[in-house]
Amino acid sequence: xxxxxxxxxxxxxxxxxxxxxxxxxxxxxxxxxxxxxxxxxxxxxxxxxxxxxxxxxxxxxxxxxxxxxxxxxxxxxxxxxxxxxxxxxxxxxxxxxxxxxxxxxxxxxxxxxxxxxxxxxxxxxxxxxxxxxxxxxxxxxxxxxxxxxxxxxxxxxxxxxxxxxxxxxxxxxxxxxxxxx
Ligand code: 5GP
Numbered sequence: 001x002x003x004x005x006x007x008x009x010x011x012x013x014x015x016x017x018x019x020x021x022x023x024x025x026x027x028x029x030x031x032x033x034x035x036x037x038x039x040x041x042x043x044x045x046x047x048x049x050x051x052x053x054x055x056x057x058x059x060x061x062x063x064x065x066x067x068x069x070x071x072x073x074x075x076x077x078x079x080x081x082x083x084x085x086x087x088x089x090x091x092x093x094x095x096x097x098x099x100x101x102x103x104x105x106x107x108x109x110x111x112x113x114x115x116x117x118x119x120x121x122x123x124x125x126x127x128x129x130x131x132x133x134x135x136x137x138x139x140x141x142x143x144x145x146x147x148x149x150x151x152x153x154x155x156x157x158x159x160x161x162x163x164x165x166x167x168x169x170x171x172x173x174x175x176x177x178x179x180x181x
Contacts (some may be wrong), residue, residue, distance in 0.1 A: 003111075003139060003153065004128060006128040010109060011041025013126055014079055022046035023076045023103075025069065027053060027094065030083030032148060033140040034111045034128075038081065046079075047071065053090065054065065063093050078103040079126070084112040084141050088120035095123075112153075135161075137168065 014022070024046045026035035033089055039048060046111035052067035058122065085091050091108065116133050135158040137143055138150030143161045147168065160167050 007037045008041045010126050010128060011038055014073055015043040018044055020078055023073055023078045024048040025078055026050050026081045030140045031081050034083060035081045063090050074102040077105045077106050079107045079109050082110040085110045085122050086117050088115045088118050088122040091122050092120040
């Protein structure tokens with residue numbers, strides 16, 4: 001299914017439930033492309049704010065906020081927008097953080113749900129796609145900061161990427177130009 005169709009569906013679902021005002025909290029950087037398309041698909045006028053997080057170690061569920069919200073969300077209806085929920089540890093941390101700020105409601109919208117890897121239960125109100133246990137790149141999702149700009153999602157090989165972070169660049173861009181003059 002096309003990403004655009006899924007984003008449009010999510011935008012409609014969220015708009016239908018939140019006619020009385022909404023704060024979209026997007027988690028940087030992975031939700032970059034997703035949240036901008038989601039915003040365009042709303043039939044309501046939410047405000048948007050951003051949180052940036054950083055992991056203490058790769059693959060660790062321990063995260064810290066490196067850029068906090070500008071808005072006070074107390075008493076507001078909030079939808080947290082994530083790129084992908086994997087083990088659920090990041091989301092658990094974020095829900096704890098935001099929950100302490102006493103929002104009127106707090107829901108989660110994720111583009112991708114890798115639920116086979118879940119460690120912590122994740123209350124997901126809105127899901128774009130369920131994905132199997134593969135490493136996904138593109139449409140905001142990165143490897144070492146690369147590939148976020150792809151207008152598609154691809155299943156990537158993390159072992160090959162670790163050996164050569166450029167491994168998909170040639171396939172995705174180079175192959176077309178090479179030898180074409
Ligand atoms: P969790 O704490 O749920 O295990 O991990 C969530 C975070 O891990 C995501 O926000 C994302 O940064 C990263 N992540 C998990 N799975 C993938 C994946 O398949 N591809 C990429 N690029 N990042 C992932």
